[in-house]
Amino acid sequence: MLDWVLLLGGSTGHGAATAKRLAKEGYGIIAFHFDRGDAKKIAMNNIEEVNNLSNGRCHYFNTNAASIETIEKYIPKIKEITNGQPLKLLLHSIAFGTTTNFFGDTPVTPRQMDMTVHVMGNSLLYWTQHLFKNNLLAKGSRVMGLTSEGNYLAMEGYGPVSVAKVAMEAIIRQIGWELGEFGVTANAVQAGITPTRALTKITDNWETWVENTKKRNPMGRTTTPDDIASTISMLLKPEADFINCSIIYCDGGESRSGNI
Numbered sequence: 001m002l003d004w005v006l007l008l009g010g011s012t013g014h015g016a017a018t019a020k021r022l023a024k025e026g027y028g029i030i031a032f033h034f035d036r037g038d039a040k041k042i043a044m045n046n047i048e049e050v051n052n053l054s055n056g057r058c059h060y061f062n063t064n065a066a067s068i069e070t071i072e073k074y075i076p077k078i079k080e081i082t083n084g085q086p087l088k089l090l091l092h093s094i095a096f097g098t099t100t101n102f103f104g105d106t107p108v109t110p111r112q113m114d115m116t117v118h119v120m121g122n123s124l125l126y127w128t129q130h131l132f133k134n135n136l137l138a139k140g141s142r143v144m145g146l147t148s149e150g151n152y153l154a155m156e157g158y159g160p161v162s163v164a165k166v167a168m169e170a171i172i173r174q175i176g177w178e179l180g181e182f183g184v185t186a187n188a189v190q191a192g193i194t195p196t197r198a199l200t201k202i203t204d205n206w207e208t209w210v211e212n213t214k215k216r217n218p219m220g221r222t223t224t225p226d227d228i229a230s231t232i233s234m235l236l237k238p239e240a241d242f243i244n245c246s247i248i249y250c251d252g253g254e255s256r257s258g259n260i
């Protein structure tokens with residue numbers, strides 16, 4: 001029986017695909033999600049599948065994983081679930097932020113900026129601090145977050161999330177630098193444009209983005225959540241023990257391809 005993994009944002013998109021993949025491989029799944037309405041229905045179907053694939057070694061919590069109260073409340077529960085064993089993986093796959101421009105009709109507010117950077121960036125640091133302090137991250141554990149091309153490109157509606165991605169990458173680099181001596185590594189996986197619920201929230205033009213991406217991508221398609229799940233699964237292998245403080249691209253070469 002393999003170790004436990006903790007997925008922040010494990011009910012849809014990249015997080016759900018990763019949960020299914022790792023459950024199939026024998027990992028126990030602990031995951032947070034924050035879904036209401038239609039999203040909740042999709043989430044519940046995915047969670048049922050993860051539960052079956054993991055033979056019930058699966059715990060999902062529908063609550064705001066970015067709140068410090070949640071972190072403090074759930075650390076003892078996580079410890080109980082893993083029986084004090086350190087986690088193999090802490091993955092940040094939360095998509096929850098303000099998607100608006102800096103100027104124009106609905107300029108982003110300070111509150112929206114702070115919230116987006118906290119939820120999509122800084123919250124990974126606070127989880128890592130608490131888990132490490134409680135011996136839930138140790139030799140062989142991985143910390144990972146998902147980033148995007150928006151970390152260095154300006155895009156419609158993406159400003160606040162872009163700032164959060166840059167913050168997350170800096171956080172990951174620093175975590176890997178400080179915890180490397182304990183055998184804990186931290187890396188970001190950069191996904192190409194993936195048609196998930198989060199993409200539909202960035203812009204009303206998301207379908208055009210998808211079509212243009214297919215033309216631009218050297219491999220002629222958009223990224224799928226399964227592509228990301230495979231990359232994460234690969235990074236859990238002992239062969240990846242020395243990969244640290246890096247950004248791993250899983251986008252078919254999209255980010256290296258010029259606009260046409």
Ligand SMILES: NC(=O)c1ccc[n+]([C@@H]2O[C@H](COP(=O)([O-])OP(=O)(O)OC[C@H]3O[C@@H](n4cnc5c(N)ncnc54)[C@H](O)[C@@H]3O)[C@@H](O)[C@H]2O)c1
Nearest residue numbers: 009011012013014033034065094095096148191194196198
């Ligand atoms: N879709 C893309 O094109 C793309 C590209 C690159 C990177 N990413 C990144 O991948 C990550 C996952 O996005 P996705 O595309 O899979 O989106 P998604 O909307 O399918 O998944 C988001 C997940 O986050 C959860 N969530 C949202 N707010 C939460 C909160 N406060 N607490 C706990 N869980 C919360 C949701 O329940 C869901 O499980 C994000 O960081 C996103 O920026 C996405």
